[in-house]
Amino acid sequence: MTEPVSSSVRGVARRLPRVTWCDLFEYRARRVPARVCLVADEVSWTFHELDLWGERLAQALRNAGAAPGTVVACAMTRSVRAVLGVLATAKAGAVHLAIDPALPAARVDTILADARPAVVLTDAVSLADRADVVLSTEDWMTELAGHTGHRSPSDVAGPAYLIYTSGSTGSPKGVLVGHRSLVNLYGELAARVFPASRGRQRVAHGLPLVFDASWNPLSWLAGGHELHLVPDPVRTDPGSYVDFVREHRLSVVEAVPAQMSALLEAGLLDGPARPRMLLMGGEAIGQDLWSHLRGAADVTAVNLYGPTECTVFTTSCDLGERATPSIGRPIGNTTAQVVDEELRPVPVGEPGELLISGSCLALGYFGRPELTADRFVTAGERRYRTGDRCRLAADGHLEWLGRLDDQVKIRGHRVEPGEVEQALLASPGVRQAAVRVEGAEPRLVAYVVLDTGTVARLRERLRAVLPSYLLPSAMIPLDAMPLGPTGKIDRAALAPPVPVRRAVVLTSTQKLVAAAFRVQLEIPAVDADSDFFDLGGHSLSAAALAARLRALGVPCSLRDVLLRRTVARLAELVPTTEKGVTP
Structure with missing residues (x-):
């Protein structure tokens, strides 16, 4: 690692082999065909078996129209078939696109x-009518048994996968990532993470399959380790x-910080x-967890x-290196630089926008050359404008200070409030809409x-068009939006949500549950009919x-x-005696 000069720090130079994942x-x-590489639904798969069935599925994709450079959309349930979808797409020389069924x-x-996409692959009944290749959950091996073929060549400089993220214009945008970037990621893990874990590991894959971070455990797989797919x-x-980790004797666990905190509370260590x-990745780590x-x-x-x-990931930090949170230093073949509004380097210790350059950069936004040119600037060298406000400390570690725009991470998902606003404005009956990020644990609040x-009807409309992580935790009806001097909505003047207090007397059991609701959701009041998820709850907080x-x-x-969701329904679980509430 070189010493930081001004506000720039560079990762180690590392040779990139001309190969694909x-x-x-x-x-x-070929080297260890009989070694177990994947455990899914309590079934162990060797490298030979996974390779064989991956090739059979690849031939099915080719027969359906997949060719080198084309997109294969894989809408798979959490099973061995999802991993085979990734492998088969790569064997067909195509571009993998994961879709959550x-x-x-x-x-x-x-x-x-x-x-x-040239081909849509699924094992989900709900998407079977729009798919080109459908695998059943019970007889998929029989369905693929007759397919044989040879792997299609891949362009090592071409695209490996396509992933969609939240877009501020109202529609998700696709990011196209190349094979060389993916191999560079593998090289970093192989050089710095695999050795640190001391020998062959049993790795938990508990990340959503549509996360780009899902490529981390897949890299462990390619590195010869044993991957355990954690059921939904x-x-x-x-x-x-935690029980699963203990039962399967797993040695490596990756999660977003919020989930990691929950796992620690459940006794992970x-x-x-x-x-x-x-x-850990996907969102900022707080000092307590650190x-x-x-x-x-x-x-x-x-x-x-x-x-x-x-x-x-493009930077990493071993928590043992620092007493306070840091995003660390760049990975191999990567440079990080902190710049001002004119893209000029700022002095060490001064805040600015973080720019990233090197082998890690994606090829660009799928079908959006103007957006690619705007975010991947090419003055001098190709660099990506992250929109993150950072500073480079004197010790060469980068510190994350927040966003320069409205983008936020919610449970590891990248969220643009503008996309939610557009969905609201596209709904019948909505005259105006504004969405803000509020609370210590970031949550979306819509006005x-x-x-x-x-x-209530507007909520139902949003559930039909947006994924769960884009749904506002609270929706506040207003008679009129507060306006600033220019006539635009004054977002700073929007009042935080204040739950409506109903004149309802809670029973003793309901009071106990209501108190738990208030603490968990950080809200001042709930009543018997309050729905945990309508108040902003999600799977982790549940x-x-x-x-x-x-x-x-x-x-x-x-x-x-x-299943119960409300204070009243959950209160039915509270043990009682003749004298009242047991707890």
């Missing part, structure tokens, strides 16, 4: 219309996730059977930072002026609520919160 996997399959149909339609019901429940490496992990014995914790446009309709209620003596599971 698929080449790396196939090399491993649980997305609203309108969202799927928008992505497919923009990506124009397990990965969303911290207690069940308690006892001898615990992971030895924790990787200090907690720094003090954990025999655990290596690493903070990973990087925009989607820079291939998963609307309605001509017709109700907030798991935390269940744990909070269990600590109070209430036998409550994550499933109970998901």
Whole structure:
């Protein structure tokens, strides 16, 4: 690592082999064909088996129209078939596009219309009518058994995958990432992370399959390690996730900081059977979590930072290197620079916008050359404008100070409030809309002026067109928007949401649950009919609520919160005696 000059710091120079991720996997399959590389749904798969079935699926994709450079949209459930979809797409020389089958149909339609895939692959019944290749959950091996063929050549300088993120204009935008960037990511993990974990590891894959960070565990797979695909019901429940880690003796766990905190509270590091490496990324780490992990014995914790446009992560920091949060230093073949508004370097210690250059950069935005030219500036060398406000400390570590725009990370998802505003304004009966990010734990709050309709109907409309992480936690109806001197909406004058207090007397059991709601959601008041999810709850906070209620003596599971939802329904679980509430 070179010493920082001015506000620029460079990662180590590393030779990039002219290969693809698929080449790396196939090399491993030839060397250790009988070694277990994946465990999914309690079934173990060797490198040879995964390679064989990947090639059979690749031939099915070729027969359906997949060719080198074309897009294959994979809308797969969380199973071995999802991993095979990634491998088969690569073997066909095509570009992988992951789509969450649980997305609203309108969202799927928008992505497919923009990506124009040559082939749509799915194992989800809900998407079977729009797919070219459909695998059943029970007989998929029989369906693929007759397919044989040879791998299509891949352009090592071409695209590897396409991923869609929130867009401020109202539609998601596709980021196209190349093979060389993906191999550079693998090289960083192989050089700095794999060795630190001491030998072959058992790695948890608990990340959403549509996250670009999903390529981290897939890189562990290509590196010869054993990947365990954490089932959906397990990965969303911290207690069940911790049990899974112990049962499978997993040594590496990666999660967004909010989920990692929940896992720690559930006992992730308690006892001898615990992971030895924790990787975190997707959102900022607070000082409490940072200090907690720094003090954990025999655990290596690493903070990973990087925009989607820079291939998963571009800087990293071992928490043991620093007492305060940092996004660290650049990975290999990568340069980070802090600049002013004119893109001129600022002095060390001064804040500015973070620019990234090097082998990590994506190829650009799919079908959007103007946006690519705007964000990937080419004065001198090609650099990506992250929009993140950072500073380079005297010790050569980068510190993240926030955003220069309205973009925010919510549970690891990149969110543009403007996209939510556009969805609101496109809804019937909405005259004006403004969306802000509020609260210590970032959440979206929408303010609307309605001509017709109700907030409840507007919520239902949004659920039909937006993924769950883009849904506002609160929706506040106003008679009129506050305006500034220029006539534009004065966002600073928008009042924080104040829950309506109803004249309802809570029972003793409801009071206990209502208090847990208020603490978990950081809101001043709820009533018996208050719905946890309408108030801004999500799967992670639901798991935390269940744990909070269990600590109070209430036998409550994550499933109970998901099904019961309201104070009144959850209060039915509170044990009582003739004298009142047991807890």
